[in-house]
Amino acid sequence: MTRRICISGASSGIGARIAVDLAREGHHLTLLARRQNLLDEVAEQARAAGATSVTPLAVDLTVPEQVRPVLEQAGRFDVVVAAAGANAALAADAQTHLKGMAWAAWHWEANFRANVLSAVTLLEGLRELDALAEGASIVLLSSIAAYRGSGSGSYGGSKAALHPYAYDLAAALGPQGIRVNVVAPGYIAETNFFQGQMSEQRHETLVGQTLIGRAGMPDDVSETVRWLTSAGARHVTGQIIQVNGGASLGH
Ligand SMILES: NC(=O)c1ccc[n+]([C@@H]2O[C@H](COP(=O)([O-])OP(=O)(O)OC[C@H]3O[C@@H](n4cnc5c(N)ncnc54)[C@H](OP(=O)(O)O)[C@@H]3O)[C@@H](O)[C@H]2O)c1
Helix, strand or coil, X not given: CCCEEEEECCCCHHHHHHXXXXXXXXXXXXXXXXXXXXXXXXXXXXXXXXXXXXXXXXXXXXXXXXXXXXXXXXXXXXXEEECXXXXXXXXXXXXXCCCHHHHHHHHHHHHHHHHHHHXXXXXXXXHHCCCXXXXXXXXXXXXXXXXHCCCCCHHHHHHHXXXXXXXXXXXXXXXXXXXXXXXXXXXXXXCCCCCCCCCHHHHHHHHHCCCCCCCECHHHHHXXXXXXXXXXXXXXXXXXXXXXXCCCCCC
């Protein structure tokens, strides 16, 4: 069945992989991120992979005034994958000259915006516009950091905030047959997440923490998202699925 699918964070890494993988099933895709040029490249790949249509729309999802007009032209969706996110402390524009409390306040707020607000504006905007189809499936991207920290607290904390949001959304939308789940990846290589700051030693450490001795890849996550959004997962809602090669057990 051809579905209407919205993917945020589709200009690179995991979101781009999800877009191209779901395109193979012939769906209508709407791709969201800030960088239009990268979105256009992913859109080309998705068309080549078999998407029925692809609409790449540039938007900063942390700015509600930008989000609404974009969603108004985007239409109604059967699947929404909220993959946009970042560790703001690693970004090129991170205010690393700040120290102590001022630095902490900056990266906590920046990570809240990057990871919580980016998902909340998308999903609440779609709810407000009645743009979630009956029986739709929603997936949010969290992180292993939500369970074990991220060094600074703020990235993991912002991802952890998505968990109760997803539970509440699952409860609110369940009566419409809409399922809401979270995927929490461990270390995923071949993304732009680490902004060129992943050392060989850190890579080896993270791989060494897995039970299967390798880094995760974007398609490890996209396969899980594909399952969660498929009929095969029709009785799965309000859950957090970890994809980390055993680097963190259970939960
Ligand atoms: N890589 C990992 O090891 C890992 C592990 C656990 C969880 N995650 C999570 O997985 C998700 C995907 O990350 P990734 O690893 O694929 O990193 P990535 O390659 O850096 O992709 C992040 C995506 O989010 C988009 N984005 C960021 N801020 C945005 C904003 N304000 N508005 C709209 N789009 C925005 C980026 O596009 P633009 O820059 O063009 O806006 C990009 O498409 C993120 O939520 C991340 O936190 C990653």
